[in-house]
Amino acid sequence: MNPMDNELTPRDNEFGLAKAAAESAPILDQSAGSFFKQLQGFWVTFIMQFKKVNTVQYPEVKEPTAERFHGRHQLNRHPDGLEKCIGCELCAWACPADAIYVEGGDNTPDAQFSPGERYGKVYQINYLRCVFCGLCIEACPTRALTMTNEYELADESRSKLIFEKEDLLAPLRAGMLMPPHPMYPGSTDTTYYKGEVPGADPSQGATTNV
């Protein structure tokens, strides 16, 4: 082996290697300035004991998400309990990941699920495909589909993460009635979309007081 291999050649000096080697050397320098610098480093460690802890104790303490966080979807209801979804499939068309599957069905006088002619008969969202982009929310013409702030969705099989209509539908609030039931007396679908239906009427069936 050539003893010159470990020497710095003029070419190395061009790249400043000699300078870097000289600067990295004084690790074991015991001068007063170096001691003060070490003390400064330990002082940072010491003072951190008295700082506020940054950690969120997650499973016990759940910090609220941002107000408009994109979480699990929800299918909303009109004030009298009828579903807002009309089965138009615009959400499924807007979805970039093809995560939504909708099948529309016809409302009949015996089984009225939503105001108007059509309702979402089958509504599935595959959460393993969903990228929570919110394009389905933008596409929805009746504001039936919105997103909640719920995010704890992990599960152990693929089939459990395909959410059905029952899993996505909003719960019945006070004054709502579980569909199917007839529309509010004297109303059309336009009345519903204008927000002029106050709540379930006794003529539509017995109201729940949940």
Place this chain on the structure above:
Amino acid sequence: MGLEEKLPSGVVLTSVEKLAGYMRKSSLWPATFGLACCAIEMMAAGAGRYDLARFGMEVFRASPRQADLMIVAGRVSNKMAPVLRQIYDQMAAPKWVIAMGACASSGGMFNNYAIVQGVDHIVPVDIYLPGCPPRPEMLMDAILKLHENIGDAKLGSNRERVIREVEAAALAAKPTIQITGLLS
């Protein structure tokens, strides 16, 4: 594995199961398998604010021999698939897999020729975690759900019984191609 696999079922085995489950779940070391943007959230979960060290899993091992859990964070391309399988094979049993994010779980929005449509085509997945990317809390939620499963894991003859039951259920299940009509 060891002695615990040869114990007869009954009081002794159930106590050993509980102890082994407690110990396995309390020091689960993940292998680093960050492939895409999910890895950023995985790193955040390991950092100070979310602090996976609270669950005994702050050490992300670069060597698969020292890891128990593979968090597949990100999309897996067809070229990466054999690498992923090799890392999994190199991990010492017992080992677990979390498919983190939409891409690892099912391919997500990348439904194309380059991306594996879910890592469960390559390795057995224990927990699927949706989200794009999932926030660190979601990852921790998945990890805690996995901890629960690990804590209840069976050993020895009980384990063999569970495996037989799962196998029987899988054989009895109707194949997807025979399912007709509405999927509900």
